[in-house]
Structure formats: structure tokens, C-alpha cells
Amino acid sequence: MGLTGLAIFKLLPKTNCKECGVPTCMAFAMALASGKATLEQCPYVSDEAKEALESATAPPIKLVKAGAGDNVLELGDEQVMFRHDKTFYHPTGVFIEVADNADVAAKVDEINGLVFERVGQKYEVDGVAVVNASGNADTFKDAVATAAGKTDKVLLLVSEDAAAMEAAAAGLEERKPILYAANADNYEKMVEIAKKIGAPLVVKGKNLEDVADLAGKVGYKELILDSGERETSKVIADLTQIRRQAIKKRFRPFGYPTIAFTTEEDPYMEALQAQAYVSKYASIVVLKTTELASLLTLFSWRSNLYTDPQKPIAVEPGIYAIGEVTPDSPVYITTNFSLTFYTVQTEVEATRLPSYLIAYETEGLSVLTAWAGGSFIGENIGPWLKDSEINEKVNHKQLIIPGGVAAIKGKIEELSGWEVTVGPREANGISSFAKLKLGA
Amino acid sequence: MPVQILKEKFTGTVQEVVLGATKEEGGTRSNTVKLGGSSTLPFLQYEGDIPNRPVIALEVLDIKPDWGEAFEPYYGDVWSDPAAWAKKTEELGADVIYLKLAGADPELENSKSADECAKIVKAVLENTSKPLMVEGPGHPEKDNDVLQAVGEAAAGENIAIGLAEKDNYRSIAAAAMMGKHCVIGRSPVDINILKQLNIMIADMGVAPNKIINDPMSSGLGYGIEYSYSIMERARWGALIGDKMMAFPVVCLAGPEAWRAKEAYAPLEEAGPGWGEQKPRGIMWEAMTAASLLQAGGDLVLMRHPEAVKLVKKHIDDLMKPNLY
Ligand code: B12
Numbered sequence: 001m002g003l004t005g006l007a008i009f010k011l012l013p014k015t016n017c018k019e020c021g022v023p024t025c026m027a028f029a030m031a032l033a034s035g036k037a038t039l040e041q042c043p044y045v046s047d048e049a050k051e052a053l054e055s056a057t058a059p060p061i062k063l064v065k066a067g068a069g070d071n072v073l074e075l076g077d078e079q080v081m082f083r084h085d086k087t088f089y090h091p092t093g094v095f096i097e098v099a100d101n102a103d104v105a106a107k108v109d110e111i112n113g114l115v116f117e118r119v120g121q122k123y124e125v126d127g128v129a130v131v132n133a134s135g136n137a138d139t140f141k142d143a144v145a146t147a148a149g150k151t152d153k154v155l156l157l158v159s160e161d162a163a164a165m166e167a168a169a170a171g172l173e174e175r176k177p178i179l180y181a182a183n184a185d186n187y188e189k190m191v192e193i194a195k196k197i198g199a200p201l202v203v204k205g206k207n208l209e210d211v212a213d214l215a216g217k218v219g220y221k222e223l224i225l226d227s228g229e230r231e232t233s234k235v236i237a238d239l240t241q242i243r244r245q246a247i248k249k250r251f252r253p254f255g256y257p258t259i260a261f262t263t264e265e266d267p268y269m270e271a272l273q274a275q276a277y278v279s280k281y282a283s284i285v286v287l288k289t290t291e292l293a294s295l296l297t298l299f300s301w302r303s304n305l306y307t308d309p310q311k312p313i314a315v316e317p318g319i320y321a322i323g324e325v326t327p328d329s330p331v332y333i334t335t336n337f338s339l340t341f342y343t344v345q346t347e348v349e350a351t352r353l354p355s356y357l358i359a360y361e362t363e364g365l366s367v368l369t370a371w372a373g374g375s376f377i378g379e380n381i382g383p384w385l386k387d388s389e390i391n392e393k394v395n396h397k398q399l400i401i402p403g404g405v406a407a408i409k410g411k412i413e414e415l416s417g418w419e420v421t422v423g424p425r426e427a428n429g430i431s432s433f434a435k436l437k438l439g440a
Numbered sequence: 441m442p443v444q445i446l447k448e449k450f451t452g453t454v455q456e457v458v459l460g461a462t463k464e465e466g467g468t469r470s471n472t473v474k475l476g477g478s479s480t481l482p483f484l485q486y487e488g489d490i491p492n493r494p495v496i497a498l499e500v501l502d503i504k505p506d507w508g509e510a511f512e513p514y515y516g517d518v519w520s521d522p523a524a525w526a527k528k529t530e531e532l533g534a535d536v537i538y539l540k541l542a543g544a545d546p547e548l549e550n551s552k553s554a555d556e557c558a559k560i561v562k563a564v565l566e567n568t569s570k571p572l573m574v575e576g577p578g579h580p581e582k583d584n585d586v587l588q589a590v591g592e593a594a595a596g597e598n599i600a601i602g603l604a605e606k607d608n609y610r611s612i613a614a615a616a617m618m619g620k621h622c623v624i625g626r627s628p629v630d631i632n633i634l635k636q637l638n639i640m641i642a643d644m645g646v647a648p649n650k651i652i653n654d655p656m657s658s659g660l661g662y663g664i665e666y667s668y669s670i671m672e673r674a675r676w677g678a679l680i681g682d683k684m685m686a687f688p689v690v691c692l693a694g695p696e697a698w699r700a701k702e703a704y705a706p707l708e709e710a711g712p713g714w715g716e717q718k719p720r721g722i723m724w725e726a727m728t729a730a731s732l733l734q735a736g737g738d739l740v741l742m743r744h745p746e747a748v749k750l751v752k753k754h755i756d757d758l759m760k761p762n763l764y
């Protein structure tokens with residue numbers, strides 16, 4: 001929704017000198033409007049024009065990066081209100097708080113140790129928020145140093161005391177920590193500290209107007225917004241307004257990523273509150289809990305929400321060996337939808353019986369969906385199986401298919417010459433199936 | 441800097457549907473439950489009304505379910521008696537009772553007859569006071585018989601019956617109309633079928649305030665994002681004035697969540713980082729429910745009493761006024 005070609009043209013020198021590589025300023029303006037050219041190609045644009053053009057052609061929400069090395073967290077740069085309109089791009093960063101007057105080293109170790117794995121995905125906490133709970137600058141500085149030494153995760157420094165922030169942030173250039181927060185009273189100093197180390201800075205308002213005001217006047221662009229609201233329903237309202245105004249109105253002061261803090265004391269209620277913020281547009285959510293069930297479910301939801309609706313996550317189609325396979329090993333078939341594949345793989349692994357698992361190409365559709373859609377059917381699987389490499393890998397012709405598609409048994413047998421056993425409906429039945437039928 | 445609150449100018453409203461009937465209304469329920477009625481996106485009260493908060497239904501089966509150990513302590517003493525079980529769900533905070541007549545599945549050995557199902561429904565109604573929803577065994581012909589009998593047995597009670605799908609909606613919708621009940625239309629995570637089915641049901645003469653939608657849920661981690669987006673699209677459709685997308689939505693959070701290994705697997709079979717089964721199962725269900733609420737669920741079907749407590753409290757928080 002940037003500027004039109006004509007609007008851009010008005011800002012160009014109109015000399016038609018051709019140095020940009022196209023014949024006229026008008027042609028260059030059109031190229032800019034459609035994203036086919038960049039402003040740097042014209043050496044003669046004035047600074048004011050540059051400023052106007054840059055902000056008009058910039059994405060509605062700025063991409064802000066925090067952290068360093070393998071732990072760079074990209075925030076913002078979202079384009080839509082609903083994932084079905086396109087997709088959501090940059091998953092909400094999940095941070096956990098550590099009070100500077102607690103045992104920082106132990107807590108950070110605990111956070112480092114939080115690693116979750118399911119269906120082929122690995123979830124880890126994105127960042128550590130060191131909070132100046134003591135109110136003491138030295139304690140804060142020490143705590144930040146300890147945390148920085150203990151973890152490579154992104155650091156979020158939480159103190160509205162500019163002097164404490166300055167001391168703690170010194171020497172962290174390399175880490176690109178996030179500084180929290182600039183408010184109406186301290187923002188000049190906070191911006192100076194942030195600029196010095198090139199760090200993203202959170203501006204915290206008392207309400208939406210206040211945060212818009214601050215974001216507009218701080219004169220720094222590596223910003224993250226906090227409206228200051230803490231009540232769940234109001235935070236959702238604010239986050240929605242910020243996102244909507246940035247995207248639909250291009251209201252510049254709201255064109256930045258956002259941050260939300262949980263307030264619930266109960267770790268499970270806290271996870272639900274965080275879930276609401278993940279769903280409704282927070283770029284970062286800061287929690288207190290390290291409870292496994294809370295984080296596992298929150299991460300799973302985040303992963304679901306940020307899945308591109310246009311392309312399901314798929315695994316490479318092919319024949320997978322599970323364990324030390326031999327020519328006698330049983331052969332299972334499933335689809336290449338990653339969720340389906342990993343669910344089945346986990347269960348086959350659990351039988352402890354070395355086996356082959358075929359991930360049949362269904363363009364990332366689940367078993368029943370692919371069957372209903374016509375890709376996971378005997379007419380396709382039969383001929384494929386007949387010529388498949390699996391014939392060289394095993395000395396038998398016995399295929400196990402998912403119970404949900406028992407109906408495809410006949411056609412596969414007819415077209416492949418293999419014998420088909422109908423397995424259980426749900427993957428969790430594979431263990432007892434293998435014990436009963438395969439002697440696992 | 442002055443900030444103008446940017447409000448969407450919606451013209452539509454989610455249809456309001458009343459479940460249950462009190463004595464004055466010809467039934468025996470202690471109260472009715474209203475679903476839907478919103479004229480805004482979920483929980484954004486600043487741009488429209490949310491007259492009815494989302495409600496929680498608890499699941500009751502007519503046969504002992506294979507829910508396993510996680511549920512034994514809560515329902516173990518009642519799950520061979522649907523009426524007692526239904527009573528228990530009220531004690532555990534159900535706003536609505538959701539009875540699934542799984543035992544009428546013709547493939548089962550002692551498959552229950554339509555008459556037996558009607559008796560069960562009567563017994564449940566006698567023993568409880570909350571509005572009731574009844575789902576058939578999910579077998580086209582048997583569903584017809586069973587739901588017909590159920591509709592008659594529950595005359596005057598304004599229950600909801602289902603599931604009416606694209607291929608079998610006629611007789612179920614007819615049974616609902618006959619007994620002045622509501623009908624639950626189920627579409628397979630597909631916005632076009634959802635709308636089409638609503639049109640067909642409405643064309644039969646079912647009043648709009650008697651139609652509820654089940655756009656089919658999936659659990660957390662197992663396709664929930666599809667349900668979420670279908671629900672968001674339907675809600676948007678409703679708000680911009682498409683009356684055939686504007687029916688209140690039920691979400692099957694409980695049954696879908698508990699299909700996931702992450703919910704039920706004991707610690708010995710758990711994946712890395714999963715932790716103890718109990719909190720994990722409860723949270724898998726609560727997170728599923730809470731996520732679907734953000735997409736516009738009007739009624740969430742749940743199982744675990746602890747998950748119900750969490751979600752109810754969460755709804756309290758979400759329903760606090762957020763007017764600017
Ligand atoms: C999400 C979804 C979709 C998504 C697709 C997601 C995807 N990537 O596949 C979308 C919206 C695109 C979709 C489309 C359609 N869908 Co659809 N969809 C679903 C839904 C809700 C969940 C599917 C899912 O992800 N399941 C989870 C995975 C893990 O399950 P799974 O692959 O079956 O694997 C399990 C078992 O089969 C078993 N298993 C798997 N492999 C193996 C192997 C062996 C050896 C063994 C023993 C076991 C085993 O273990 C797994 C876990 O237990 C289901 C309903 C439901 N709740 O199940 C309907 C469903 C599958 N869809 C259905 C239909 C009809 C369709 C459509 C044809 C029409 C429509 N619009 O709905 C289209 C077809 C799409 C196409 N391109 O052709 C029907 C299929 C009915 C049928 N039996 O024929 C279902 C069942 C809904 C219904 N009740 O009507 N769908």
C-alpha cells in the first residue's frame with residue numbers, strides 16, 4: 001500500500017538524466033512503486049524526498065532485530081491482520097524473567113535447559129529478561145553480566161532507571177540486547193544508551209496516545225512498543241489497535257514490533273494469558289514461569305499459528321530406515337505431511353523393531369485428507385510401489401497401511417503385487433499392533 | 441499525539457441462539473444459555489457488543505469411554521451411568537451438557553436402539569438442570585432413527601441435536617424442527633461447505649435462531665491452525681453481513697486435544713521437555729480451548745475439570761471491559 005508512481009514522481013528531480021538506468025524519472029517512479037527499483041539507483045534525490053519516500057515505501061511494521069550470532073531474533077515486519085490473508089512471518093519471541101536479586105546463574109541455567117521436542121520440531125526459549133527488581137544499579141549490572149556470561153539467548157534489560165541501564169548495557173554492543181524501557185521522563189538518556197550500542201529500545205507509554213507520542217518523538221527507529229496496559233482484555237485491544245493502525249492506516253508511530261508482559265501468578269493461567277498475546281499480535285511475550293506444561297503448550301500454539309497457511313510443512317518424500325534395518329524388516333507407509341510422518345515415526349521407533357517407513361508424496365497432506373483429495377490412493381501407491389527401491393531393500397512384499405484408509409488395500413495389492421496389512425487407525429496403536437502381528 | 445481509535449464498521453451480527461427451556465418456556469431447565477450475538481471480533485468490546493460470554497459444555501457418553509487414567513478420578517464412579525455422569529458435569533461447572541450417544545453405533549456389539557437412547561436422554565434431563573446437546577453415533581441411518589427418537593423424548597426442552605452433515609442433514613434438521621430443537625451443522629474444516637450447509641438447512645425452514653455450527657475442530661499441534669482460520673473467516677463473514685456464516689460456533693476442544701500423544705502419554709513415554717502427564721494433559725486441553733476462543737468460539741466442549749477451571753477464569757479475564 002505504498003505511494004503511487006505519480007506521488008513518487010513528484011518527489012524526483014524530473015531531469016530525466018537516465019543515470020538510474022531507465023529513460024525517465026517517471027519510468028523510475030513506476031519501477032519504485034512496484035518494488036522493481038531501489039532509491040539508491042538515483043544519485044540526485046534530495047534528502048527530504050528520500051525521507052518521504054523511504055517512509056512511504058517502508059513495510060508497515062518495521063523489522064527490528066535483536067540478539068547476535070545464532071540467536072538473532074527478528075521482530076515485526078508483519079503484513080496482515082489474519083493469517084488466512086497471507087501468513088504471519090515472525091513468531092512471537094518468548095522471554096522469561098529473572099530478577100536481578102535472585103540467584104541469576106541458577107535461573108539462567110534452568111532457562112537454558114528448557115528444550116522441547118515434538119513432531120520433529122524443537123522449541124527453545126528465545127530470551128532472558130533481567131529485571132532490576134532490586135532497584136540497585138550495581139546489582140542490576142552484575143546480574144546482567146552473569147546472565148550474559150551464562151547464555152547466548154537474546155537479553156532484555158528491564159530497568160527504567162537510565163543510570164542503571166547505562167552501566168548494565170555498557171560492553172554489550174556485540175549482544176544487541178533489548179533495552180526496556182524509555183518513558184516520558186527518561187527517553188532522551190535511554191535513546192542515547194541504545195544508540196551507543198545499536199540496541200533495540202522499548203518505548204513504554206501510559207496508554208496508546210502516550211506510546212504514539214514517544215515513538216514519534218524519540219528520533220530513533222529501532223523501537224519496540226509497550227502501551228503500558230497490563231489487563232488481558234485491554235492488552236489485546238491495544239495490540240490490535242497498534243497492528244491495525246500500522247497496517248491499515250500506515251500510522252507511523254505504531255509501525256514497530258510490540259511487547260507484552262504477563263501478570264497472572266498461576267503458571268497455567270499465565271500460559272493462557274500469554275497465548276492470547278501470541279494470538280493477538282505481540283512480537284515478544286515476557287513470562288515468569290518455567291513450568292514445562294505451560295511452555296510446551298504455548299510453543300506448540302505459536303508454531304501452529306505461524307505456519308504458512310498456503311504450504312503445509314512437509315518432509316522429503318522417500319523411504320526412511322528406522323533403527324538397524326535388515327531385509328526382513330517390516331515396511332510401513334504414511335504421507336509426507338510432517339505432522340503425520342513424525343507422529344508415525346515416533347510410534348514405529350517405540351516398537352524397537354527396526355522398520356522401514358515410506359513417506360509417500362502427498363504434497364504435505366494428512367492421510368485422510370490426501371485420501372479424500374485423491375493422492376493417497378491405491379491407483380497411485382500401487383504403481384509407485386511396484387517400481388520402488390524398497391523392492392531391493394527387503395526380501396518380502398508386505399506393506400502396512402494406516403487403518404483409516406483400509407479401503408485402498410485392494411487396489412494397492414492389485415497394482416503392485418504386494419500384500420497389504422491394514423494397521424491400526426491411530427498411530428498410537430502401532431505398538432500393540434507390532435507386538436501382536438510382528439512379534440516386536 | 442492524539443490517537444484515533446480505528447474501529448471496523450461492521451454491519452452484521454452473529455446470530456443469537458438460545459439453548460434450553462425453563463418451566464415457563466415449556467421445559468424443565470433451571471436456566472437457558474445464549475450463544476453468539478456478537479457484533480464484533482472476539483473480545484474486542486470497544487467496537488461492538490458481546491452480549492453473551494463463551495460457554496463451556498462438558499462431555500457425557502452413554503457408554504464407558506476409553507479416556508483412561510487421567511479421567512478415572514473424576515468420572516470413574518459415574519461413567520457407566522450417563523444420568524449420574526451428567527449430574528456430575530454440572531457440579532464440575534458445565535454451562536451445557538453435551539451427550540454423545542456413542543453406544544448406538546451399529547458396529548458395536550450391544551448397539552443401543554433408538555428407544556434406549558431416548559430413555560437415556562430422558563434420564564439425563566430428569567437428573568439435571570442445564571441445557572442439553574445431543575450428538576448421534578455418527579452413522580448416517582442410525583443417526584436419523586436415534587435423533588428422531590431423542591427429539592421426541594426431549595420435547596419442549598429446546599435441546600440441540602446433531603451432527604447434520606452435507607449428506608444427511610435433511611432428516612436431522614427435520615427432527616429438530618419437529619421437536620422445536622436446535623440443529624448442529626457440521627462441516628469438514630471448509631468455509632464453503634459451512635456456508636452451503638447452512639443455506640440448505642435454512643432452506644428447509646429451520647429458523648436462523650435454531651442453527652449452530654460445528655466447523656470441526658482439530659487439537660493443539662494437530663491441525664488446530666486450520667480450524668482457527670476457518671473460524672476467523674466465518675466470523676469476519678458474519679460481521680460484514682453474510683447471514684449464512686453467522687451462526688454460533690461450537691469447538692470440540694476436549695475430544696480433539698485428548699487425541700494427542702502430548703496430552704495422554706505417561707512420563708515414561710513422553711518426549712523431551714514434556715514433563716509430567718497431569719499438567720501436560722490439562723494444559724493441552726486448556727490451550728486448545730483458549731486458542732479456539734480467540735478465533736470466535738461461542739461454546740467449547742471440554743473434558744478435564746481442571747482445564748475447565750482454567751478456561752473459565754481465562755474467559756473472565758477476556759470479558760473484562762476494554763472500551764476506549
Ligand atoms: C486439517 C484438515 C484439512 C486441511 C489439510 C491439512 C493437511 N496438511 O493435511 C485442509 C483444510 C487443506 C483439508 C482439505 C480437505 N479435507 Co480435510 N481435514 C483436516 C482435519 C481437520 C485434520 C487432518 C489432520 O491433520 N490430521 C492429523 C494427522 C496426523 O492425521 P493422519 O494423517 O490421519 O494420521 C493419523 C492416522 O491416520 C495414523 N496414521 C498415519 N499414517 C499411518 C501409517 C500407518 C502404517 C498406521 C498404522 C497409522 C497411520 O496416525 C496418525 C495419528 O493418529 C481432518 C479431520 C480430523 N480432525 O481428522 C479433515 C479430513 C481429513 N478432511 C476431509 C476432507 C473430505 C477434505 C477435503 C476433500 C474436502 C474438505 N474441504 O474438507 C479437502 C481435500 C484437500 C485436497 N487438497 O485434496 C475429511 C476426509 C473424510 C474421508 N474420510 O474421506 C476429514 C476426515 C474431515 C471429515 N470428517 O469430513 N483438510
Ligand code: SF4
Nearest residue numbers: 016017018020025042
Ligand atoms: S537518475 Fe534520478 S534524476 Fe536521473 S532520470 Fe533517474 S530518477 Fe530521474
